[in-house]
Amino acid sequence: MNESSPARSILGGTAQGAVVATQEALSFWGGVDPATARVIDVHHPLHGSCLTGAILMMPSSRGSCTGSGVLLDLVLNGRAPAALIFSEAEDVLTLGALIASELFDKPLPVLRLDPQAFAALSQAKTARIGDTAIEADGSTIPVGPPTSGALDLTEADRAMLAGQGGVAVQQAMRIICAMAIQQSARSLVDVTQAHIDGCIYASTANLTFAEKMAELGARVRVPTTMNAISVDRANWQAQGVAHDFGDPAARLADAYVRMGCRPTFTCSPYLLDSAPKSGEAIAWAESNAVIFANSVLGARTAKHPDFLDLCIALTGRAPLSGVYLDEHRKARRVIDVEVPSGVDDAFWPLLGYLAGHAAPDRIPLLRGLGEARPSRDDLKALCAAFGTTSAAPMLHVEGVTPEADGAGAADADHAVITRTDLAAAWKNLNAGPEAVELVAIGSPHASLEECRSLAAALAGRKRHPDAAVIVTAGNAVIADARSEGTLARLEQSGVQVVPDLCWCSISEPVFPTRTRAVMTNSGKYAHYGPGLSGRAVRLGSLADCVTAALTGRAPVRLPAWLS
Numbered sequence: 001m002n003e004s005s006p007a008r009s010i011l012g013g014t015a016q017g018a019v020v021a022t023q024e025a026l027s028f029w030g031g032v033d034p035a036t037a038r039v040i041d042v043h044h045p046l047h048g049s050c051l052t053g054a055i056l057m058m059p060s061s062r063g064s065c066t067g068s069g070v071l072l073d074l075v076l077n078g079r080a081p082a083a084l085i086f087s088e089a090e091d092v093l094t095l096g097a098l099i100a101s102e103l104f105d106k107p108l109p110v111l112r113l114d115p116q117a118f119a120a121l122s123q124a125k126t127a128r129i130g131d132t133a134i135e136a137d138g139s140t141i142p143v144g145p146p147t148s149g150a151l152d153l154t155e156a157d158r159a160m161l162a163g164q165g166g167v168a169v170q171q172a173m174r175i176i177c178a179m180a181i182q183q184s185a186r187s188l189v190d191v192t193q194a195h196i197d198g199c200i201y202a203s204t205a206n207l208t209f210a211e212k213m214a215e216l217g218a219r220v221r222v223p224t225t226m227n228a229i230s231v232d233r234a235n236w237q238a239q240g241v242a243h244d245f246g247d248p249a250a251r252l253a254d255a256y257v258r259m260g261c262r263p264t265f266t267c268s269p270y271l272l273d274s275a276p277k278s279g280e281a282i283a284w285a286e287s288n289a290v291i292f293a294n295s296v297l298g299a300r301t302a303k304h305p306d307f308l309d310l311c312i313a314l315t316g317r318a319p320l321s322g323v324y325l326d327e328h329r330k331a332r333r334v335i336d337v338e339v340p341s342g343v344d345d346a347f348w349p350l351l352g353y354l355a356g357h358a359a360p361d362r363i364p365l366l367r368g369l370g371e372a373r374p375s376r377d378d379l380k381a382l383c384a385a386f387g388t389t390s391a392a393p394m395l396h397v398e399g400v401t402p403e404a405d406g407a408g409a410a411d412a413d414h415a416v417i418t419r420t421d422l423a424a425a426w427k428n429l430n431a432g433p434e435a436v437e438l439v440a441i442g443s444p445h446a447s448l449e450e451c452r453s454l455a456a457a458l459a460g461r462k463r464h465p466d467a468a469v470i471v472t473a474g475n476a477v478i479a480d481a482r483s484e485g486t487l488a489r490l491e492q493s494g495v496q497v498v499p500d501l502c503w504c505s506i507s508e509p510v511f512p513t514r515t516r517a518v519m520t521n522s523g524k525y526a527h528y529g530p531g532l533s534g535r536a537v538r539l540g541s542l543a544d545c546v547t548a549a550l551t552g553r554a555p556v557r558l559p560a561w562l563s
Helices: 067-076 092-104 115-122 155-161 167-182 204-215 243-258 287-297 308-315 347-358 376-389 419-428 448-458 475-484 486-492 523-533 542-551
Strands: 007-011 015-021 055-057 083-086 110-113 126-129 133-136 139-144 188-190 194-196 224-226 317-319 331-337 364-367 408-417 438-446 468-473 495-498 517-520 536-539
Touching: 007 092, 015 115, 055 115, 055 126, 067 092, 067 204, 083 092, 092 110, 092 167, 092 204, 110 115, 115 139, 155 167, 167 188, 167 204, 167 308, 167 317, 194 308, 204 243, 204 308, 224 243, 287 376, 308 317, 331 347, 347 364, 347 376, 347 408, 347 419, 347 523, 364 408, 376 438, 376 448, 376 523, 408 419, 438 448, 438 523, 438 542, 448 468, 448 475, 448 486, 448 495, 448 542, 468 475, 475 486, 486 495, 517 523, 517 542, 523 536
Parallel strands: 007 139, 015 055, 055 083, 083 110, 194 224, 331 364, 331 408, 438 468, 438 517, 468 495, 517 536
Antiparallel strands: 007 110, 015 126, 126 133, 133 139, 188 317
């Protein structure tokens, strides 16, 4: 923040409108309907509010990297907020606004206010944003200019900026440099690989951007994997998916494949043979993958927004800022966890969900969990749920994750998560009926171990005729499950295993239309599912999911370890 001004322009422009303010960060993907600009996150204070034309104020964004695509779609279709005002650093929505301005000449002002100015403006009914000031209810807040500064670019960087790599690379480098400056980076860093999140068909803007870059001749320079997409690539037509959705969703995937991306179609790239090593600088998008890579693998990646992921893949360069640097990987909040005895696998997504609420804007160190001995899949569930409620790109678990020893910063504050907190969160994520028509496994994509565990728990028993059971998984996992017989065991029990899609991108009719309530073992989908599907979604353990699969019912009660 400019010390002489309580407000700083991040992206310039003028705007006016009603002030819509919240103290809780919001994920635009899964939290805002691109078709209406209404907040669909049922757990958010702004649920039901329309953001079109508003001066939207919140501390930062959170959750999915795809929020940049949702914002771009809102801009291109005239449904966007008039301006975005944050009190903390924010990348995802800022990148969406930057793309709108750079590629489509549709500017959307983005500003950052200090805490005092943010609190004061939050009370205003309307505001007018000018080039040098914000006027609201008779008061004026001076606005300082955008951050400026010279990046220390290499000769190769400057050549790309000059267009020697082609128009697409030139545009990508311009976007990277603009983001680097607003992040206060001094230089760029080489990355060894990338993971694309923007291949999910969250809106027409994702397709518009990808096809535009492909038409400009874009080709990735580093090995690049792809996130889950929005259709089962080979089977969507046979599944009855509407052509006006299936065709653009498939075209979006095709555009990235034409640009040289590997068609892995998984939101769990850490399960692939290409998973990065400790200390490796990578460029991943997809919130759960980013948090797992940093926290569990010890690799280094910012939570790159959609569109920036491709820009980095095209250049092999990323802003050297945030958790690429040692000093920004420290925990700024230490959270002591009261661990009930006898916890099962449902504890970990529940804890991740609460940890994100307890540390919405900073990296936490979770203490007291070492004796619980989380498995790799437990940590996967923890990281995914954490990413739905926090903007932080990583967490530490004392005695478990590789950088936890000494991770607490000297100025870290403290918080606690108690049994009472766990019980309240459980009830919040179980606001649904006892009858269950769908069991959803694989958000993020199921591992081979999870598939084995489900098959073992079902033990050859058939699912209830009124309860569909669907597992989403990457093609590599599905191939391994097929070769060892696990897939056949699941199918014998009536389980459908679906490639390419993830629960956060699935739609009808693959999502069974008759469903009224869903049971899942994913904290991520328990949070996003109600807004995305319009159904009640309940969280439980794998054993709870199996009970629902076999009986069509799941008793509404606290787990034994919370009773």
